[in-house]
Amino acid sequence: MHLPDGFLTNRIAFSLDALSGASILFAARRVKQEFSARVVPVMGVFSAFIFAAQMLNFPLFGGTSGHLVGGALLGIVLGPMAGFLTMATVVIAQALFLQDGGLVAIGANLFNIAALPAFLGYFVYRMLGAPNAPGSRLSIAGFLAGWLSVVAAAAACAVELGLSSAVPMSVGLPAMAGYHAVIGVFEGLLTALVISFLARVRPDLLKKEFSPAFGITDWVGAIVLVAAPLSILVLAGSSQLPDPLQALLTEPSAASGSQESLLSPARYSDLQRFLIYLVLLGVCVVAYSAARILRIRRGRP
Secondary structure (H helix, E strand, O other): OOOOOOOOOHHHHHHHHHHHHHHHHHHHHHHHHHOOOOHHHHHHHHHHHHHHHOOOOEEOOOOOEEOOOOHHHHHHHHOHHHHHHHHHHHHHHHHHHOOOOOOOOHHHHHHHHHHHHHHHHHHHHHHOOOOOOOHHHHHHHHHHHHHHHHHHHHHHHHHHHHHOOOOOHHHHHHHHHHHHHHHHHHHHHHHHHHHHHHHHHOHHHHOOOOOOOOOHHHHHHHHHHHHHHHHHHHHOOOOOOOOHHHHHHHOHHHHOOOOOOOOOHHHHHHHHHHHHHHHHHHHHHHHHHHHHHHHHHOOOO
16 A cells, blocks of 8 residues: 555645645644653554564455555554554655655655554544443454554545546546455454453553453463464465555556456465465464353353
């Protein structure tokens, strides 16, 4: 979803540069006024976590790959202002050190990847009754916040490309929204798992009152959050397939409105790797569910 230079018109790119720059200044001022010094290390830890999570691409259908964003999670845990600033540091670091996203287009990338997911994710999360919702409703709120934030960011990216006449909006909007609706499922699951985990072990981060007990279910959840990404990285590896945006910008047939090459059966060579992801995800869900059932049978909430 990181836009390179040369695909947005100067009018679109510079307008978003100004908007994102002003947003960073405003958010920095608000965070400085409202947050204590102890929040800064938390922002640093989460920025490192999101930076690492975005490095792992998992394969999707049609010969493309995707990665997690994490903006909604940052907005929920840190608040929309601090979450936006934290994600902004990740986006800027990726552009400067990894050449992931252009410098002229950095305002668009900040808006799409940092501002929109952080603010929209926080808004959806609060509108669904969190953070004072019970456990299951809290997970649902986290999932929907993560899913909607990714789809909205992808749609905004497609609209910007359409307004710049880089990719027809009739092609880019359905393709970007469709691919990222799948990525959003993984984003929503990650957001829900982390929120549920923090609700038990660090309820102060979510400003809620939860039981401080740390039982077998919580240990399984902690292991899943650490072991699942490592297992995927070791067993499947980071996919080398282009992400949906790269596929749109590099496939001539996509620009002309044809989806034949994107959906060609020859592009399904990464299917086995994708199945590994699904199997690992299923094992994690089964393990967590079994631990939860065992905890309930022992009379624990």
